Amino acid sequence: LAPGEAVDLDNCAREPIHIPGRIQPRGVLLALRTDDGLVNQCTENVADVLGVDLGTVLGAPLATAVGDEAARTLLTHVASVDDPRLRNPVEIDIAVHGSPRRFEAVLHHAPDSALDGRPAVLVVELEPFSGPTSLTYTSTFEPVRDALTELDRASSLQQLYDVAVRRVRELTGFDRVMLYRFDPDYNGEVVAEARRDDLNPFLGLHYPASDIPPQARALYEKNWIRLIADVGYRPADVVPTDDPVSGRPLDLTYGTLRSVSPIHVEYLQNMGVDASMSISLLRDGRLWGLIACHHYSGPHAPSYAARAAAEFLGSTLSARLVTQAEDDRASAARRSAGVLARLVAVTRDDDVPLTSALTGDPGLLDLVDADAAFVVAEGRVERQGDAPEEEVCRRLAHALAELDVEVLVTDRLARQEPELATLVPDAAGMLALVVPGGAVAVWLRREVVQSVDWGGDPRNKAIARREGDTVRLSPRKSFARWREIVRGTSEAWSDDEIDVATSLRSYLGEGLLLRGRRDIRAAA
Ligand code: BLA
Structure with missing residues (x-):
């Protein structure tokens, strides 16, 4: 921020959230150069998670960090990661301080990094396995198939929304799952909700567009799911911050561990949320809404498989929403074309x-x-x-x-x-x-x-203060229901x-x- 520059919601929109230089420490990240296969950058928590020194890992082959067998498995898998949205996790065992530990590994090529036209940087993210069962027929395929059958039977938009939030809650175990729909100006409304019985409802509440700034929405159009498993986390830095070859920061647009905006973390803390997840709902490639999940009873980390299944439900729902809305529109258009023809004939x-x-x-x-x-x-x-x-x-x-x-x-x-x-x-x-x-x-x-119930007074936000050369913006403190009469x-x-x-x-x-x-x- 330049000295004397005004502090307002524009500053929010300029936070470069795709290159935070940090991750959420529920896993580790290693960035490999594809020409020599050596680790270019990694996160400072490799010692905590993998039991190996940062100094040993940087500049070394992947096997130094994860062992020969896991490295071979991962590198065989690289061919299948062309589209970062269609990637699959690989389960691998890594010996941490001598005892094997199971990880879910997710691979993708960093965007905007090219070497003779080929992707230059392979990002390997490893999350310790948290689920009780691994990727089985019963844990993943069955619930997804049942949910799809139910979505297929839904005959109205509202039914589609209700099925989606209930099923995503079943799959992921969050305390509250909401369907959050944007209006043309990106203000949002909670149009469906599945929640723990003792929680107060958010159904029908409105939130202003500035709660999710434009660069965040643009990122969510590319990467369809994000998890903040522990809102109280201490981020782990990417070391070195800039790619030693290109001199540029690592682009984490498609990272699953990307550290989230501190402003958003504060927002969630003010809301009393311990863990959050959101899945993008798109229409013609543009963000139409989100499935937003909250957990209030401590950190919550559904397995990658459960997240992927929920994301798949989200994209199926997106497709159904489009056809349902088109069907509704087409039948209304047919009806009014008929009335128009009859009216004109009489005139x-x-x-x-x-x-x-x-x-x-x-x-x-x-x-x-x-x-x-x-x-x-x-x-x-x-x-x-x-x-x-x-x-x-x-x-x-x-x-x-x-x-x-x-x-x-x-x-x-x-x-x-x-x-x-x-x-x-x-x-x-x-x-x-x-x-x-x-x-x-x-x-x-x-x-x-119209009475519009806002989840907190929408004007009371973005409290900004200068601290020396830096400016701290914060989201509003209160989310108490605030009714506006229009x-x-x-x-x-x-x-x-x-x-x-x-x-x-x-x-x-x-x-x-x-x-x-x-x-x-x-x-x-
Ligand atoms: C991100 N804001 C978000 C996200 C949601 C919301 C869902 C996506 C990240 C996630 O999955 O948690 C907003 N969350 C809501 C709303 C509800 C909810 C409306 O549960 C309603 C029930 N936010 C502000 C202000 C700024 C701001 C003033 O209020 C900027 C100064 C920023 N919100 C902000 C940013 C992100 C964000 C930067 C991106 C976080 C990231 O992905 O790094």
């Missing part, structure tokens, strides 16, 4: 006034769901639903025509168009078409008072609703033109 009948054509069966309210609708055309007014009086409709139509818009869309009328709002004080949402040739069609939606808004108009209304406007424009031509011909 082409010269004997029916345009206003009647749009308010019959079907009418405007069948095309777009709203509390009221009305049309002003050819000197007439026709109304549907809970519409204002005729005179008010005329004045609204007049005011809209003056506005010089083709389609007006708002779900906060009083804030966006205060003058129009005075005419219809009960409405908060308006979708209006101003058609060339002199017609106006309007849908109105009532105010929906007034003056209606239910939002969806893109599909706006699209179909816009199409109607073009048809009406053409229709009015045709009617005008026929009138001229009839007069001549």
Whole structure:
């Protein structure tokens, strides 16, 4: 941070979390050069975990750290690590101080490190095996197959969410598993939850976008799972910090042991969380949500296999979410295309006034769901639903025509168009078409008072203080429920609703033109 630079949430977004130079010490990390196979960098805890000196390991072949047999097994496995997201763990035994210990090893090539076009650095992460059973049919395949069958049967989005959190909790044993869904601005909401009975629910709580800054979201689009097994850990440094050949820090984007941002650690501590895990949910490659897991009863480290199984469920869920949402959308689109065609057909009948054509069966309210609708055309007014009086409709139509818009869309009328709002004080949402040739069609939606429950006041955060040249940012301290009441808004108009209304406007424009031509011909 430069002297005098403002301290704000932007600083959060600039923390380079993919190159922390440290790991979580539940395992060790060794970075090997692929040209000579020698250890280039490793973490300072090799002595604790493997019982070998840091000085002996650096610059030596892998076998010096793990023994001949384990090294052979690992190096045979290298060929299968092309895509870091599809890697498999290898179980190996390493003699630590003379007695064999079982490890799960995960290998990947560090991104952005190339040597004659080949990957230059192989990252080997070793985690002492924690599970009671190893990768067996019953511990992994069966629960995943059962979960997939259940996901397949789910017939609504909510059911999909519920199955996913319950199954991930069963697989990984976390105290709380949530499905956290982002809105278009990346604020999030807990939309499903499976938890220990004695815990208070987080279901329905909202959290602001700044709780997960953009670089973290970008990283989670690449690496689909992360585990913080012990929030109170003391990080182990990568030694030396920079690659002695390239001079660059080791990129841990795909590392399973990557040390997490200290700000996030503080956040979890403020929340009372001892261990956390999150799995990315993607839609068209973009982060759509997270399966977020908490443990409150001490550190928690599910085996790599259980994590991989949970991650697999996450990616299956991602795919199902997309198809389910597309199915829902396609059937709604088919329905509204049918209504639009029928409406347009009636408007082409010269004997029916345009206003009647749009308010019959079907009418405007069948095309777009709203509390009221009305049309002003050819000197007439026709109304549907809970519409204002005729005179008010005329004045609204007049005011809209003056506005010089083709389609007006708002779900906060009083804030966006205060003058129009005075005419219809009960409405908060308006979708209006101003058609060339002199017609106006309007849908109105009532105010929906929304109460948004935030998991802590979203504005009370990022407490920053300078300590000499460094700045310490911290997340908010309180996560107590904080209710915000949002007034003056209606239910939002969806893109599909706006699209179909816009199409109607073009048809009406053409229709009015045709009617005008026929009138001229009839007069001549
Ligand atoms: C990361 N923040 C995260 C992650 C989650 C959240 C899920 C992913 C890491 C993980 O799996 O634990 C947020 N966790 C939540 C939310 C809930 C939850 C909303 O359980 C709701 C129930 N965070 C801040 C501020 C900053 C910040 C002010 O509040 C920055 C100044 C940063 N959050 C931050 C960073 C990461 C993060 C940097 C990335 C951590 C990493 O992967 O290194």
